[in-house]
Amino acid sequence: MKDLKLNLKDSVVLISGANRGIGNAIALELLARGAKKVYAGTRDLGAIDATESSYEGKLVPLQLDVTDEASINNAAKLATDVDILINNAGVLLGDSLLNSDSLNNLKIHFDVNVIGLMKLTQAFLPSIRSKAKGAIVSISSLAGLGNMPVIGSYSVSKAAVHSIIQGLRGDLTNESVAVIGVYPGPIDTEMAKGFEMDKDSPQAVAKSIADGIENGVEDVFPDQMSLQVEPLYMGNPKAVETEFGMYVAPVNQD
Template structure:
């Protein structure tokens, strides 16, 4: 991957939220081609219609191995994989359904980026190295108990990307991880805090990718929190720990 205008991008969860904003920003940035993956590609029909020469819709449930195999086979010219799809159960670790929700979050937020990155790595290598970027969360670095099990799944993908960064260095693959704070999407609808517009976050993510940043903090909230994290990890834990589930607040 030299720059975005030379890139053929495979993007998961491209139908709404940050993924949709990323799809639009990537097209504005002039990518060669965008494999816009979604469980229901009808939701991106407008993007395909507006850019018939550049947008290829791909039906992909990131938890299904057969979908992943089919997607990789159909997208052999990919130079940049963006693992964006994610789920949040907003589950306190103390809630009755925490185990069930945690399995679901781990599957989508951690196992899927693992499976997709592993499957695309040979493709990226064949295309000169390329890059892979996963959207984690600032919650990966300090747990928000209001979404305790989700935070843990995002910590898992944070750690995983460090492993890929080391393992894929030899084939020249850039590996980036994104740590957003609260973003104004369906996922954060129930979260009472200031939220950054998805379009602004998407643009900041692309700026980070263009600069080949290993860690991308794409909004003021995440930048504020990482500053505290770097200065005093325990002070940050007290800060994020104050986001307690309603019953405990």
């Protein structure tokens, strides 16, 4: 059986959307665990201050917009030594699939969360494959395992991410590349600021992801809610569908 464990010490990592939220917390956690270099993908280079002395120059801001092919290609030209890719960048627009704007929202979600993730993965796979061991970590969501109608089109995009994770795992079965899926519940970042519920910290998620990479865990459930949903999903996915189906949004009458 394939050994999925990776030593984070001396690893070279690229994280998309690392200027804030979960991506930024992952960057700092991996540096703390001895990563040799962390490329912090950011749309705006001014959004990251990499000068903090404790980073020892190992945090390297990299301009990266996953919807912009030139930006992806340029990042791949600059960061040729990556062995771990963390697909973290994402957007969320709350909606109902019944609303008139849901098709437009679906496109926005797919452009970033799905097509952007695929393009970035394809651009960095050659570098990852060239290493003795590597990993592709992609952040889906609990909403990718069961549609939450209050975030209907976002859920569809995160289900697509879950399917990409499964597909890549199959494609790379015989290679030394771990394919890790992450399925967070509500986390206290800008993205979830409109949701009134208990939320775990991005730092806790970052620790779980780092543990997952080091321990060879394929599916990471990184917070309190996801740890509760995991056994339910593993035993009875229909029950998750029913539970999440109760999270409904008001529907526009237009």
